[in-house]
Amino acid sequence: MVLGGVIAACLGGALVYFLLPQVFAPDTAWRDQVVDTQEAQAGRIDALDAKLAELPPPAEMPDLGRLETGQEELRATLEELTGQIATLQSRLGALESRPVAEGSGVSEGQITDLQAALDAQRAALAEQKQRIDTLISAADAREAKAESAATATLQQAALTRIRTALDTGAPFEDALADLAQTGADVPDDLRAAAADGVPTLATLQAEFPPAARVALRDARKERADAGEGETGVMAFIGEQLGARSLEPREGDDPDAVLSRAEAALREGRLADALAEIEALPPSGQAALQSWVDSARARMNATDAADALSAQLN
Structure with a gap:
């Protein structure tokens, strides 16, 4: 007990690393994994945040297919991090609920300190989860904006071809089909005239x-x-x-x-x-x-x- 008090006084916030083996069952090898994984997650989130910030605006993204592929990769990575955080939170909850081993010689004060350390870990994980959610929302917003801009560009291009055909009297079935593929509501009067065109x-x-x-x-x-x-x-x-x-x-x-x-x-x-x-x-x-x-x-x-x-x- 004396030795435990000295260690607690000297290491303070690092109690969780030294007391876990004394307070809980011997299977605590995942302790280091919690810390390492959390640090790795923080690094990966920072990298993803920087990568998202470097993406050009929608007007500079004519290749919507490449954008969608990149967004899917980003989303998969973020979902993986979210799953890892959920696992760590579950382990912390299970660890917190386990009873103190009899004869461990751990005081109530030490248990309180350990509880505080666990709460700090939980708060850090929650913060990382919030950052991941923010990144996913930003990625979704950027993707939606890019898709909207690309759709508007395709619609205007098809409409320009239709107007040119109306001025020249040429058929415009292909342009009308391209316009319909963008989800635009094509008027019946345009559909009726598309095959043969209209007189100039x-x-x-x-x-x-x-x-x-x-x-x-x-x-x-x-x-x-x-x-x-x-x-x-x-x-x-x-x-x-x-x-x-x-x-x-x-x-x-x-x-x-x-x-x-x-x-x-x-x-x-x-x-x-x-x-x-x-x-x-x-x-x-x-x-x-x-x-x-x-x-x-x-x-x-x-x-x-x-x-x-x-x-x-």
Whole structure:
């Protein structure tokens, strides 16, 4: 007992290393392993922390596959450390609960000191566990940010290809498939136009005049048959020659309606042009139906692309 008191007074905080063999059963070989493992864990955590800090920001990580591989390796290492800490905590708890061997000559004060040493070990392990959890959270956050940035880049690239195809009239099935793979909600109007593309604005502008002449002729005939046609020399010449107004003018007659529709078309206002055409007599609308279908397909596709771009941004 005297010798034990002297050792306790001299070594203080190191009691746990000298008293464990006296207080507990002789199988205490793992004592050194606890200390060595804890020190090794601290070193590995510091190394992982430094490694995580050195990772470049997401904008500099175009290879998402390599990033995911690195994150998985980091996560596996951190989970291994977490398991080791849990094992050490379990051993400390079991060690603390074991009774003092009879005749060991250990005083209550020594037991109290040993208890304090064990509590210190437990606190150190808890601190390491907290650092590991922090590293895992940081790794998850970095991975999520990188994945989000990569997805946004792929979406914008696919959307740019779709817009180019809409401007040139080319099909865009491949670009639409790439966009869908990113998880974007692809509008039906884009899906419907992807296989064949849509007419360009220049094509619609070029095809309108001949279609408008046929529509004007049919509309004039329909109105004449109903007794609503225009009279006079100019009206007669217009009907015979198929002449129509090239500048927008007021009025509800077919020629005025078509003049305003063509003016809107020249300015790229497809919606306004289509709205004007709806004011034509049924025969005039029927003559323009094919053109209207093409114009509406383009308008719907471009509107869907604009809405999708706003949504992704």
